[in-house]
Amino acid sequence: MSGFRHVVLIKWAEGTTTGQQDELAARLGELPAVIPEIRGYSLGADVGLSPAAHDFAIIADFADQDAYLVYRDHPSHREVVDRYLTPITAERTVVQYEP
Amino acid sequence: MSGFRHVVLIKWAEGTTTGQQDELAARLGELPAVIPEIRGYSLGADVGLSPAAHDFAIIADFADQDAYLVYRDHPSHREVVDRYLTPITAERTVVQYEP
Numbered sequence: 001m002s003g004f005r006h007v008v009l010i011k012w013a014e015g016t017t018t019g020q021q022d023e024l025a026a027r028l029g030e031l032p033a034v035i036p037e038i039r040g041y042s043l044g045a046d047v048g049l050s051p052a053a054h055d056f057a058i059i060a061d062f063a064d065q066d067a068y069l070v071y072r073d074h075p076s077h078r079e080v081v082d083r084y085l086t087p088i089t090a091e092r093t094v095v096q097y098e099p
Numbered sequence: 100m101s102g103f104r105h106v107v108l109i110k111w112a113e114g115t116t117t118g119q120q121d122e123l124a125a126r127l128g129e130l131p132a133v134i135p136e137i138r139g140y141s142l143g144a145d146v147g148l149s150p151a152a153h154d155f156a157i158i159a160d161f162a163d164q165d166a167y168l169v170y171r172d173h174p175s176h177r178e179v180v181d182r183y184l185t186p187i188t189a190e191r192t193v194v195q196y197e198p
Contacts (some may be wrong), residue, residue: 057106094152
């Protein structure tokens with residue numbers, strides 16, 4: 001495989017509700033339809049097997065770094081991040097690599 | 100897609116050499132040949148675009164949680180973790196989800 005992969009692991013802030021988590025997932029899930037640069041988009045909540053795990057994963061695939069930057073700076077993405085993700089994030093870990 | 104996905108993001112310990120990083124990647128890359136439960140295996144070093152990023156990603160796909168547990172506890176995997184990964188790890192973040 002080639003391309004550019006953006007991997008984000010989130011730890012929810014204390015007091016975050018499942019309603020907020022579901023809303024975030026729903027809003028993120030709308031992004032591939034409005035940002036054609038997204039080649040693959042996978043979201044999921046941690047299953048709870050590992051006690052030290054973070055809570056939520058976002059894995060986004062792009063053709064290249066430029067396509068990722070379009071996503072990163074896209075107003076629809078920024079809105080989801082600012083309104084639905086940042087307010088419920090305690091920790092955020094990211095790696096970007098070329099698969 | 101269905102299954103069970105294991106996502107690990109690593110921050111290298113200070114003083115880790117590229118030789119150690121390459122050795123780890125090579126050893127991890129041998130695991131799919133010896134652990135048939137691994138359905139997909141993707142490794143990569145962070146490209147350096149985001150200053151706060153971790154350094155290395157491991158994304159492993161399995162048919163289900165039981166198949167992941169075979170991998171987790173497999174002696175070949177444990178050996179790579181104990182000998183090549185843990186000694187150069189400062190921080191490790193994980194999420195396991197059903198894609």
